[in-house]
Amino acid sequence: MTTEAAQISATLLLFAAMIVPWITRRWPLWARAAWRVAVFIALTYTVLQMAGSPLAPQFDAAQPGDRVWQQLIEIGWWLAAAQCAIGIVRLLVVFETKPRETRIVSDLMAGVIHLLTLFAVINFVFAVPVGGLLATSGVIAIVLGLALQSSLSDVFSGVAVGTERPYSPGDLVWVEGGIEGRVVQVNWRSTHIATLNGDVAIVPNSVMAKARLVNHSLPTKVRRVSITVKVAANERPDRCMAVLNAAVKTCVLLSATPPPSVARSELQGDGVAYDISFTIPSIEVFVEARTELLGHIQSHLRHAGIALAVPGVPIQGRLQVPTAVTLLEESDWFGVLADADRSLLADQLVEVWFAAGDQLMKRGDDPKVLFIVASGTVEITDGLPGSTEVIFRLGPGGSLGAIGMITGTPYAATATALTPVTAYRLDRKGVGDAIAARPDLVKSLEVLARRGQELNRRDVVARQADYAEPPEMFLSKLRSFLRKISESPRDEDQRRHRS
Template sequence: MEMTMTREAALTAASVLLLATIVVPRLISQWSLWARALWRVAALIVLTVLVQRVLGSPIAPRFQADETGVRLWEQVIEVGWWIIGAQSAIGLTRLFVVFETRPRETRIISDLLAGVIYLVTLLAIVNFVFDVPVGGLLATSGVIAIVLGLALQSSLADVFSGIAVGIERPYNPGDLLWVEGGIEGRVIQVNWRSTHIATFKGDVAVIPNSVIAKARLINHSLPTTLRGLSVTVKLDARDSPIRCMDTLTAAARACMLLEDDPAPSVARTELSGDGAVYEISFSVFSGAVILAARTELLGQVQNHLRHSGISLAVVGRPMVPRTEIPSSAQMLQESDWFGVLAAEDRSLLAAHLTEVLVRVGESLIRKGDDPQALFIIASGTVEISNGASGDKHVVFRMGPGGSLGAVGLITGSPYAATATALTPVKAYRLDKKAIGAAMQIRPELERARLDRNQEIAC
């Protein structure tokens, strides 16, 4: 009787332990992998002691033959022991792969290892717990596996290709990937069957792993996310190559989305009867800004070519009309500050404009200086920055048509930023004294200045 009570007590303790092993990790969801693995291993050790007390060896259990209910209870405990053992093995395997200086396994590899362990556990339960020989079962399952393999050949190819991709790891979620066939974007998911890529057009491309394993790939995120690109422009062959290259270089330097290191470069790549081809090479920090960078660059190219009087070539036409360079009066008309003035007032101010040439590195205005003049950029690129020279923060880059120093000259406040020439710059200067002389001739300009000052204050 004492032995029976001991056996029943051990079965009860084993049942409680099995229930705790299942319930406790779910109640404490924030447990780490280490905590879950240690809990299962500890439970497995205690459960092994209890199973040995009741059934002997878990590999060769001795069940009660006389009582059906007790025998079923013992079989449940034995099945639970195998399941806890499988979970402990899976947890330790994952920790070993992760922390023993080996590459972190992907979700596919992790699921594959778990599947193999659970399959072995299922066969062990069938053989040791229910005393069913697995030899015939394995033979039958082999035939079934062949039939399923033939029926699921395409899906299995995707699965095993996904395993190969998981082991080799040519890309990871978050990487910018180009796939042969014109698909390019950011990897958002890698699963058993396919790789999901968010394209730059806002779509999601789902590519089977068997296809992506055979395709040529370019991972733009390795070793860095820096992207090297180029844009070609065909110009009138009558214009000087040096002048064309300087103008295109100034256009590229005016772009905020293009990287300064490496700096943009321009090369003449082709010459034909209907024009000369120039290639602008540049870099961006990420593929996500490619479209925006191209748009910015082409806009700057158009603006710089117009103000330099350089025409775009037309295919099949050796002669194209010359582009007219905007005059100083026309630039005043297109200016945000002076475009609201009457034509005669702009002509009066244009007569007081003086042309200045600024070399690379020289400043047109400096932050904190008293305003003495404003400038309208005729050609070249100017960098607008604030802060000291050792802690310079670039705010903007200005090309032809932009104006500098107007706010300070109108309001009388010191210059709020520093403007430095990034390329050789030609600008029109309008001095404070010249504006005062023009106001004496036309007092309406003073009223316009006061109105503009009020707009700025508002």
């Protein structure tokens, strides 16, 4: 093969090496590597025919144009060698199920190969000694390294983070220093975290690589959380455990599996600590779940008369347990009444007890009574056959059945005691006796009609069809109910006189 033919063949091969990869982008990795090797072998043969060994090329000095052409072909040969080496490296460096790590390692090795190719072109093609260049480059590299120390640290830390992958975009993480939120972006220099306050924290990868890190999304989003409550040292342990367990069972945001647990963890002269462990489906609901749990704990302890511990105070007086009058005063239903009217109704309340599993009311039953929970936990379910859907859970101070008793609508849900429950019962006869003793109570009770629409939404055992009733219809039903029960005692007295 003549020198001119070799130059033309090498030029065509270089054009093919540049164009074909754009056409073969969808080829498998091994096919693209095989193509590069084939082109490199053919190009090596033509370069040997044109200028001898690529490591010691003999360019045509007589024709300047041919010399430049041959040098360009020699540069193309080195670039083809680099692409061939990169293709083989990417074929060999493949981590199964870890495409991100594969890409990072192959990109780093490709950068090293391109850098070596640059020095080879300078040394072999242009015959420029690279010893002095390497020395100068070393000095420049040291200066740049010192100037860009923090940035380079972030870049290499980004490589380490990308290889290890302790977190990914979308994960909820906690970083030492008080940063907590969801990862939205990970790049070579920094990690972007959307915090719970709605801000975006940009944390350098060098900090992420050195800081303690908790990934709340691994291995699953389910989290086990624990809080500590310390009560007075003079309270009975079994009673404290029962009240805290009832408070935990009142919560609806906690996961049922694994079940929450209560355990005594510390005993001191000024109080006893109880650890309450529970599971939540995601760390995103932690704040809401903790708020709900602490609220129920406070309510249950207060209604049980159990005081929280005060540091340095070994013995504390018992809290006053809310009376029936207090429960009515704090009730959504009867809180709007005057003190005298509430006291009159409180005299008609009957204290009742239920064991765990007992039903306070059942779906479809005739509504004759309402209950105000004094202690324990009541679970409200839809009561349908084969269904276990939980609508709500009531703790101390909660009431149920008022709407049904007043409107005569059958109960649309079932109420079951989850724990031993103490409650106050008020039936129609009790309301009638109170009205007989104080007829003006009818006018006071009519005030409740103004709250009818809102109370309809809150009463979990009223039929959903009644939720949309206009206030006028609710007022009519209330007045009809009050008229009937106020007339009942008079009818009873008349029957007694006749007899």
